[in-house]
Amino acid sequence: MTIALPLAILWFGALFIALFDGTRKPVGYTAVGLLAAALAATVALGIDVHRHGPKEMGIAGWEAGVGIALRADMLGITFAVVSLVVLTTALWFEVSRDVKARIFPALVMFMGLGLTGLFFTGDAFNFYVFFEISMVAAYVLASYGESPRQLRAALIFIVVNLLGSVLFLVGIAAMYHNTGWLDMDRISVQTPMLEENPVILTATIIFVAFSIKLGLFPFHFWLPAVYTGTRPAVAAILSGALANIGSYGLLRFGADIFPRELREGAWVMLILGSISIVYGGVQAIARHSPNEVLAYSTIGQVGYILIALSIGGEAGYAAAILYAVINALNKTLLFLSASLRGWIAGAAFAVGAFSVAGVPPAGGFFGKMVIFQIGIDDGRPLIVALVFVGGALSFVYMFQLYRARFWINQEADEATTKGALALVVALALAIVLIGVFPEPLLSISREATSILPERAP
Amino acid sequence: MTTEMTRTTCRILLLPILMISVGVLVKGYADIGDGFSAGVIASLGIILQGVAFGAEEFDRLPLVRYAPLATFAGLFLALAVAFLPVVSGDPIFLHHPVAGDSATHFGALEFITPVLFDIGVFLIVIGFCVGSIGAVARETVRRERDRGAQAETRRGSPGAPAERGDRR
Numbered sequence: 001m002t003i004a005l006p007l008a009i010l011w012f013g014a015l016f017i018a019l020f021d022g023t024r025k026p027v028g029y030t031a032v033g034l035l036a037a038a039l040a041a042t043v044a045l046g047i048d049v050h051r052h053g054p055k056e057m058g059i060a061g062w063e064a065g066v067g068i069a070l071r072a073d074m075l076g077i078t079f080a081v082v083s084l085v086v087l088t089t090a091l092w093f094e095v096s097r098d099v100k101a102r103i104f105p106a107l108v109m110f111m112g113l114g115l116t117g118l119f120f121t122g123d124a125f126n127f128y129v130f131f132e133i134s135m136v137a138a139y140v141l142a143s144y145g146e147s148p149r150q151l152r153a154a155l156i157f158i159v160v161n162l163l164g165s166v167l168f169l170v171g172i173a174a175m176y177h178n179t180g181w182l183d184m185d186r187i188s189v190q191t192p193m194l195e196e197n198p199v200i201l202t203a204t205i206i207f208v209a210f211s212i213k214l215g216l217f218p219f220h221f222w223l224p225a226v227y228t229g230t231r232p233a234v235a236a237i238l239s240g241a242l243a244n245i246g247s248y249g250l251l252r253f254g255a256d257i258f259p260r261e262l263r264e265g266a267w268v269m270l271i272l273g274s275i276s277i278v279y280g281g282v283q284a285i286a287r288h289s290p291n292e293v294l295a296y297s298t299i300g301q302v303g304y305i306l307i308a309l310s311i312g313g314e315a316g317y318a319a320a321i322l323y324a325v326i327n328a329l330n331k332t333l334l335f336l337s338a339s340l341r342g343w344i345a346g347a348a349f350a351v352g353a354f355s356v357a358g359v360p361p362a363g364g365f366f367g368k369m370v371i372f373q374i375g376i377d378d379g380r381p382l383i384v385a386l387v388f389v390g391g392a393l394s395f396v397y398m399f400q401l402y403r404a405r406f407w408i409n410q411e412a413d414e415a416t417t418k419g420a421l422a423l424v425v426a427l428a429l430a431i432v433l434i435g436v437f438p439e440p441l442l443s444i445s446r447e448a449t450s451i452l453p454e455r456a457p
Numbered sequence: 458m459t460t461e462m463t464r465t466t467c468r469i470l471l472l473p474i475l476m477i478s479v480g481v482l483v484k485g486y487a488d489i490g491d492g493f494s495a496g497v498i499a500s501l502g503i504i505l506q507g508v509a510f511g512a513e514e515f516d517r518l519p520l521v522r523y524a525p526l527a528t529f530a531g532l533f534l535a536l537a538v539a540f541l542p543v544v545s546g547d548p549i550f551l552h553h554p555v556a557g558d559s560a561t562h563f564g565a566l567e568f569i570t571p572v573l574f575d576i577g578v579f580l581i582v583i584g585f586c587v588g589s590i591g592a593v594a595r596e597t598v599r600r601e602r603d604r605g606a607q608a609e610t611r612r613g614s615p616g617a618p619a620e621r622g623d624r625r
Contacts, residue, residue: 004543011536019529060550070549 003072009038014109022105028095031105039084046077071122074448079248080119086240086332087112094233096419111137153229160222164212171206188257203261214246217276220299227295232339240332247324255452269310276303281393290338319370321445326367330355337424340416346406351428353398358391363434467509474502483566492575496582512594524587531580538574
């Protein structure tokens, strides 16, 4: 299985789909099929990597360091699979209702390409290139719908995220300046030998850049405005697929390239994560429109990822990966099902709500439990208390939203099609399945940490 | 409105500019230049025609009409060069003849697959620059015409909602 196959499917597929009118159903379903094919290729690559270890491909046969390398390891593949699942579901969902712009399916595919590319690259600058491909697709997607409200949301999104991209580019330039390499492996070998101050500055810049993407507490200001303005499928894509850049970036650059700086900055991340959880939860309780509640909930949920990262070690990193995966699925399910009507949609939404609150048998329970367990094992009462408080807050706002959305207000704002219902039900079942059989996901996330150095806390 | 002098000069300049851009494209392997800069030079030459002759005349140029297709063709060509080696099990972007082998020369032009890749980039840049400027110019002309028609009828209708009209 070659690394190039998922990229080739997505790239040629996106180009092919862009030639046709995406508002027509056959074109939309072809795009869904191509995304699913790329997903299947990525899963096959994942099985191969699981059996034979990470794969590497030097572009044009140049060895790593001289040329640009594509690298596929479990960490990248896990995030690529989750992102492609989210994109396929969201596109299918939108196609089964009504696609409103001819370019929409092609854009979703281009975003899939950008995400898969950046999860598979071993070169810091190439990471930035793929990152920009997915961001450019996201900029256009944010304005999808083209009402004044969506354009306003898109403008905020573009301005803030361009700032984030520039910061990231500055960070890469600094890394190159400090180490003389763009290859991530070589940078991670070089950084421990460097003087600490410039590296800390670089690491901070990159941390801020990814925090903006994730919508972490002090950098969250753009997120509610954007999520409330966009359509449900786009909100699902932004929070379920695009936000993975942030979690993956923090893991790859934080845990892989700057492990020493990550350890020293652990208390900052702990504080920011805690504030994110409490702030997101309290704000979500105070809001009424579903997208706004879910947007603040997103801010709260990324706090857990940050806390898991600050704990570090194999357990901490595995918890961060697990939480990022489950959170992406939760948010996709919630954004999609909140826009539907009827008891089936209500039940699917309830599963997502349980998952966010961390109630078994939904998958979110294990995300919270892993962090809870680490808190107890390490004897850190603050983390245990935070998981409780965060869980209680999310329980309150999720059921407030459920009540407002499915009990009080019954009128449909858009068509509830059978296909859309089937999709959210499938997603809900998948989350329940993860909750009932968590072992595969737990072992995958543990395997994904195996490439990260300094796993011992 | 531009003068006859400007228009004549612009029209005369078009072919030399295109020639130079092809030169820059071909020279890229032995000298300064590549598909990107060649594309920028060529599209500036074409856009110059729009500046001199106005948007409507600009639209009539075949180069402008097929610009969006050039983007697709260029991206396809570049991707094909990148991904075709994978079929035979080589890493992506592997070029033929491979490093160390000698290539056939025709003046400054070397017959190697990266030239095809650069032609792809050249087409993408031309298609994008000319296509996007053309789209903006077309929209400006349309708005001016609408405004003129509105002033004529003296009934300021509040502008049709854009949401429905843009579906296709």
